[in-house]
Amino acid sequence: MANIAAAVRRKVANWTVTAVRKDGSQASKPDVLVTEEPLEIRAESPQQEAQPVAVTMRTPGHDFELAVGFLFTEGMIKRADDVRNVRYCQLPDSAEQQFNVVTVGLSVPFDEALSRRGMVTSASCGICGTTSIEQLAQITSRIELTTGPVMTPAMLTSLPDIIRKAQPTFDRTGGLHAAGLVDASGDAYCVREDIGRHNAVDKVIGKAVLDSKLPISNHALVVSGRLSFEIIQKAAMAGIAFIAAVGAPSNLAVETAEDLGITLVGFVRDGTANIYTHKHRITN
Numbered sequence: 001m002a003n004i005a006a007a008v009r010r011k012v013a014n015w016t017v018t019a020v021r022k023d024g025s026q027a028s029k030p031d032v033l034v035t036e037e038p039l040e041i042r043a044e045s046p047q048q049e050a051q052p053v054a055v056t057m058r059t060p061g062h063d064f065e066l067a068v069g070f071l072f073t074e075g076m077i078k079r080a081d082d083v084r085n086v087r088y089c090q091l092p093d094s095a096e097q098q099f100n101v102v103t104v105g106l107s108v109p110f111d112e113a114l115s116r117r118g119m120v121t122s123a124s125c126g127i128c129g130t131t132s133i134e135q136l137a138q139i140t141s142r143i144e145l146t147t148g149p150v151m152t153p154a155m156l157t158s159l160p161d162i163i164r165k166a167q168p169t170f171d172r173t174g175g176l177h178a179a180g181l182v183d184a185s186g187d188a189y190c191v192r193e194d195i196g197r198h199n200a201v202d203k204v205i206g207k208a209v210l211d212s213k214l215p216i217s218n219h220a221l222v223v224s225g226r227l228s229f230e231i232i233q234k235a236a237m238a239g240i241a242f243i244a245a246v247g248a249p250s251n252l253a254v255e256t257a258e259d260l261g262i263t264l265v266g267f268v269r270d271g272t273a274n275i276y277t278h279k280h281r282i283t284n
Helices: 002-011 063-073 095-100 112-116 133-137 153-164 168-173 197-210 229-237 251-260
Strands: 012-020 026-034 037-045 048-058 083-088 101-106 119-122 126-128 177-183 188-194 219-223 242-245 263-269 272-277
Touching: 012 168, 026 168, 037 063, 037 095, 048 063, 063 083, 063 101, 063 197, 063 229, 095 101, 153 177, 153 188, 153 219, 153 242, 153 263, 153 272, 168 188, 177 197, 188 197, 197 219, 197 229, 219 229, 229 242, 229 251, 251 263, 251 272
Parallel strands: 037 101, 048 119, 219 242, 242 263
Antiparallel strands: 012 026, 037 048, 083 101, 119 126, 177 188, 177 219, 263 272
């Protein structure tokens, strides 16, 4: 357990920078950087040996939730019972990398075509290797319009502040995204940080999977950055009916949320917000 704790502490790294002013003066000062390392996600079942499924660039921490959330949003698992165990792989020839490989032991067979796809994900752009929007849309279901939290405008505009209070690494570095699940009363079920927006979302969904809380339709997904199609798709897989973001949504994110019955709110900042779809979940 000590080694695992040490791996989590690698969320930040110290560096010395040269600060320059417009008058030309320079000075050295310490800085704290967000750690970015690769995580290889593997899957195995009683009938199948461990096989690589994806490699993602992420900030270390909550790696098991990230791996489970990723497999869930890719359709490889459907519930907590599909997961037998999650573990770091011991790599005797590389102590430095032993916490950068996670194997998810499944109780059900998995589609080996997914592992052969050789997906590579990045911290910024999500999955690289999915061939079409239609292919992703096929594995999502429309959210019932009667489900989901109902937010007052005051609660809606306070959502970024709620998750901001649970971002200790951002306080030190200023370089992380966050995602959180918050109910209509303002209680945060969980908040996770990562250098990648998609990874942060996978982490909170992974926790919900492991806690057997899916579908988690009574919470809003709050994202500290912008909204892409893939974040909408991941939320829909988890039964999330309400998404709020500090940044802007893409046109495809808005169109997908409209089609899937999801309330999408962007530019939640400075006491205002833009409601793009299904505004019936915001009420006075």
